[in-house]
Amino acid sequence: xxxxxxxxxxxxxxxxxxxxxxxxxxxxxxxxxxxxxxxxxxxxxxxxxxxxxxxxxxxxxxxxxxxxxxxxxxxxxxxxxxxxxxxxxxxxxxxxxxxxxxxxxxxxxxxxxxxxxxxxxxxxxxxxxxxxxxxxxxxxxxxxxxxxxxxxxxxxxxxxxxxxxxxxxxxxxxxxxxxxxxxxxxxxxxxxxxxxxxxxxxxxxxxxxxxxxxxxxxxxxxxxxxxxxxxxxxxxxxxxxxxxxxxxxxxxxxxxxxxxxxxxxxxxxxxxxxxxxxxxxxxxxxxxxxxxxxxxxxx
Ligand code: BEZ
Ligand code: FE
Numbered sequence: 001x002x003x004x005x006x007x008x009x010x011x012x013x014x015x016x017x018x019x020x021x022x023x024x025x026x027x028x029x030x031x032x033x034x035x036x037x038x039x040x041x042x043x044x045x046x047x048x049x050x051x052x053x054x055x056x057x058x059x060x061x062x063x064x065x066x067x068x069x070x071x072x073x074x075x076x077x078x079x080x081x082x083x084x085x086x087x088x089x090x091x092x093x094x095x096x097x098x099x100x101x102x103x104x105x106x107x108x109x110x111x112x113x114x115x116x117x118x119x120x121x122x123x124x125x126x127x128x129x130x131x132x133x134x135x136x137x138x139x140x141x142x143x144x145x146x147x148x149x150x151x152x153x154x155x156x157x158x159x160x161x162x163x164x165x166x167x168x169x170x171x172x173x174x175x176x177x178x179x180x181x182x183x184x185x186x187x188x189x190x191x192x193x194x195x196x197x198x199x200x201x202x203x204x205x206x207x208x209x210x211x212x213x214x215x216x217x218x219x220x221x222x223x224x225x226x227x228x229x230x231x232x233x234x235x236x237x238x239x240x241x242x243x244x245x246x247x248x249x250x251x252x253x254x255x256x257x258x259x260x261x262x263x264x265x266x267x268x269x270x271x272x273x274x275x276x277x278x279x280x281x282x283x284x285x286x287x288x289x290x291x292x293x294x295x296x297x298x299x
Contacts, residue, residue, distance in 0.1 A: 010037035020144050055135035059210040067171070069115055073211045076257040077220075081112045085241075092238060092296050096148055100274040102149040107296040113241050114229065115206075116161060116169040121182040127278055132185045136198025137166025139268060139274055139287040140242075144191045145232060146292050152191025156234035159184045160197070162227070167203025178233070194278060199268050199287045200226040202251050215256070222256050225249040231295075237295035244291050 004012050013033045020026040039045075063070035075081045089110050093100075100106050109213040109237035123131065131138055160183035163169045187193045204222040207215060215222050227245035233239040243259065244266045245252060254258055268287040276282050 006007070006041065010034050016218055022176075037223045038060045050054050063209040066185065067266060068206065068209075070209050070211055073205060073209075074214075076112055076114070076259075077205065077211055077215060079258040082258045085110050085112060085226060090290065092299075093166065095299065096296055105150065105294050107148055107238075108232075108240055108242060108293045109261040109263050110240055110242050111264065112135055112257055113231075115230070116163075116258070117172050117229070118161065118171060118179060118182060121159060121161065121179055121184055124183045124185060124195070126185055126188060126192075126194050127196070128183065128185070130160070130181055131164075131196055131198035133166045134181055134198060135168075136200070137283065137287060138196060139199040139283070139289055140196055140290050141228070141291070142192070142194040142277070143291045143293065144232070145187045145193065145295065146191055147237065148209060152187075152189075153234050153237065153295060154187055154189045154191055155294075156187040156191065156193075156232060156237075157184055158193050158293075159231040159233075160189065160195070161229045162197060162200045163203050165198050165201055167201050167226075197228065197281075199289075202226050202249050205256050221251075221254065224255050225251040225256060225260065227259075232293050234295065236298055238298055240293065241293055242293075244289065252269060254294070 010033050014030045017026050017029060020029070040050075059234060060070045060074055072081065092263070093106065096104065096107065129138075141160075145153045145158070147153060148196075155235055157269060159182075161169075170182065173180075180235055181197060185193055185195050202223050202225050205224060206212070207222040212222060226249035227243040229241075229243050231239065231241050243264055245260055245264050247265050247267045252265065266289050268289050270287055271282075271287050273282050277288060
């Protein structure tokens with residue numbers, strides 16, 4: 001049997017997949033093998049370095065449980081989660097390119113979901129306050145949900161969540177803490193939404209595990225700029241998972257998970273105590289943040 005040399009190994013592995021029943025799986029695995037082998041050859045990876053990598057991945061797996069997903073955090077901090085989101089968005093944007101060329105507006109950009117989404121948050125009426133009692137300065141959020149042609153989407157769900165004014169999510173507050181700073185709202189007949197929460201602040205991604213060690217070895221900080229998460233969905237439209245970023249937040253230029261899109265940066269306008277846009281009497285200063293969402297039609 002002919003001996004395989006280093007340069008032939010990738011092709012040999014790929015050839016062994018000739019009978020793989022799923023063509024997409026075969027395509028993805030062939031590219032993965034090709035790139036992984038090229039990487040090992042490019043950096044001339046030593047056996048000790050490969051063992052360090054295996055130990056790192058083992059520690060990453062051991063850190064995972066139903067509350068903590070260290071592999072997703074690894075994917076996030078290496079920019080892969082955001083790349084996957086961007087590739088999907090580019091495919092979607094291609095589908096509506098003709099409408100955008102004819103004057104339709106581009107759809108709202110997506111970004112990473114992150115680890116703090118909690119399904120089943122309370123359904124609240126428009127105008128409700130989900131920030132009451134939590135640390136942070138009050139902020140009034142409002143806007144409209146439309147399709148890319150500007151037609152309002154009524155009864156569209158906006159599932160929102162954020163950390164508090166100290167950068168802490170409810171899920172980080174221990175076993176007994178329930179949901180906080182999250183809710184589902186539904187747009188009205190004109191596609192409009194409004195609710196009160198807080199102005200979010202920057203915070204670090206969990207950095208007490210192997211990914212934190214990796215960030216330190218890379219000379220990187222673990223911080224994300226202030227943002228509120230939104231999942232926006234209605235029947236007949238593609239589900240949008242995105243954030244609104246606070247325009248005066250630190251780390252907009254160096255988000256630890258590379259999630260910032262310029263189109264998602266929002267000015268939080270400061271207002272002194274007084275009457276808020278919804279008629280509410282505010283005894284302390286507050287912010288307003290306005291943003292319109294544009295959804296793509298379902299494929
Ligand atoms: C977040 O937005 O909360 C988040 C996103 C990715 C990794 C860690 C945290
Ligand atoms: Fe977040």
